[in-house]
Amino acid sequence: MRTSNSLPATVRGRLAAGLAPWLAGIAPLMSLAHLLLEAGFNFLPVTYALLIPRLGLSYGQIGTMVLFMTIAGTVTQPLFGWLSDRGDPRLIVVASLMWGGALMGLVGFMPTYGWLVALVVLAALGSAAFHPPAAALSALTEAGNRGRAMSLFSVGGNLGAALSPLLVGLALSAGGLGATAVLIPLSLMTGLLMARRLRGIGAPRFRGAGGDAPAAAGSAAALAAIVVVVGARSYFQQALMTYLPEWLRGNGQSLAVAGAALTLFMVAVSTGSLFGGTLSDRFGRLPIIGVSLVLMMGGHWVLLHTVGAPQMAAVLLIGLMIGASFPVTIVLAQEAWPRSLGFASAMVMGLGWLPAGLGAWVVGRIADGSTLTDGLRSLTLAPLVGLAAAGVFMVVKRGRWARQGAFSRRDSL
Numbered sequence: 001m002r003t004s005n006s007l008p009a010t011v012r013g014r015l016a017a018g019l020a021p022w023l024a025g026i027a028p029l030m031s032l033a034h035l036l037l038e039a040g041f042n043f044l045p046v047t048y049a050l051l052i053p054r055l056g057l058s059y060g061q062i063g064t065m066v067l068f069m070t071i072a073g074t075v076t077q078p079l080f081g082w083l084s085d086r087g088d089p090r091l092i093v094v095a096s097l098m099w100g101g102a103l104m105g106l107v108g109f110m111p112t113y114g115w116l117v118a119l120v121v122l123a124a125l126g127s128a129a130f131h132p133p134a135a136a137l138s139a140l141t142e143a144g145n146r147g148r149a150m151s152l153f154s155v156g157g158n159l160g161a162a163l164s165p166l167l168v169g170l171a172l173s174a175g176g177l178g179a180t181a182v183l184i185p186l187s188l189m190t191g192l193l194m195a196r197r198l199r200g201i202g203a204p205r206f207r208g209a210g211g212d213a214p215a216a217a218g219s220a221a222a223l224a225a226i227v228v229v230v231g232a233r234s235y236f237q238q239a240l241m242t243y244l245p246e247w248l249r250g251n252g253q254s255l256a257v258a259g260a261a262l263t264l265f266m267v268a269v270s271t272g273s274l275f276g277g278t279l280s281d282r283f284g285r286l287p288i289i290g291v292s293l294v295l296m297m298g299g300h301w302v303l304l305h306t307v308g309a310p311q312m313a314a315v316l317l318i319g320l321m322i323g324a325s326f327p328v329t330i331v332l333a334q335e336a337w338p339r340s341l342g343f344a345s346a347m348v349m350g351l352g353w354l355p356a357g358l359g360a361w362v363v364g365r366i367a368d369g370s371t372l373t374d375g376l377r378s379l380t381l382a383p384l385v386g387l388a389a390a391g392v393f394m395v396v397k398r399g400r401w402a403r404q405g406a407f408s409r410r411d412s413l
Contacts, residue, residue, distance in 0.1 A: 031156030038160030077350025081132030089133030100126025101187020108177030151277030230352030272323025
């Protein structure tokens with residue numbers, strides 16, 4: 001009896017020890033909040049089949065609306081990051097969850113295209129307000145676990161984005177466009193529950209004291225370099241996601257295979273984001289960034305030059321590498337700009353995603369003038385730009401460390 005009882009206790013102990021780092025700090029709560037936010041924001045493409053006949057929309061109008069929504073959700077993030085560094089980030093997280101979800105719940109009731117555009121742009125401000133303080137709150141853990149915490153935060157958002165079209169699509173099938181209203185009570189209840197959970201956490205402040213001028217200049221240059229890394233990755237990712245199914249179909253694959261490839265890619269991105277930050281805690285941030293960009297290029301070459309199983313393996317590899325780099329770049333930005341964690345997070349999650357639409361546009365223009373294969377080949381330049389920016393980051397950080405060492409020696413004299 002004693003032996004049979006000790007094994008489960010040992011297993012439970014090992015399981016608890018393994019899960020403990022993942023459950024430390026506020027990251028699990030912010031991961032759940034991230035999941036709920038993205039679940040309420042990423043269903044819009046599912047509604048197009050119903051909105052187009054009801055409002056008489058053209059594809060151009062839909063594209064314009066998405067562009068405005070993207071701009072509102074990205075370029076405003078640094079402002080919200082600045083506000084979260086100077087105010088209570090808990091309040092911004094709760095308010096943004098309630099604001100964004102409640103507005104998206106009204107999508108099915110908009111009478112005209114103009115009202116719809118105004119609504120989704122205002123809702124995108126809620127998403128923009130959420131991400132900087134939520135990422136900064138997730139970073140409130142030991143430095144050795146910060147990558148893991150950001151991985152947990154990232155995977156929550158990826159899962160929410162993946163589940164959103166499925167769950168809201170089922171609701172639309174049952175109740176029509178009016179079914180979007182279900183998001184209103186859900187978002188309000190989510191915000192209230194989140195407020196209760198965050199109430200027991202002391203109000204953190206992310207704005208630190210400024211350092212000397214050389215260190216400040218080095219921090220700004222390092223942060224800018226990381227923004228370029230993220231921009232190169234988002235350029236590559238969005239363009240590949242946009243055209244991968246059509247390219248596979250044009251090369252003889254069935255629609256089912258093309259759809260499965262895109263699903264595989266999105267699942268791989270989520271999986272990579274779960275483990276990338278954890279690996280960076282062990283092996284370093286820049287090595288993970290460098291390896292991920294190199295393997296992205298290798299996987300892209302295999303994708304364009306093979307068929308069948310090797311091609312799907314390439315899709316899997318590219319998705320894993322894109323996802324693995326996502327939490328690492330957020331942590332690098334926070335470490336480069338520790339005086340304002342919210343602002344640093346906003347720079348990479350906001351401005352870093354601006355080139356995403358540009359990538360899809362450039363590849364499309366090349367494809368119109370030549371072939372889609374030529375358009376996709378051009379994406380090889382994006383990881384090279386990312387590697388160059390990562391090199392700049394490394395040089396800037398080494399220079400800053402050298403200056404700090406010189407200052408320490410001077411002070412000791």
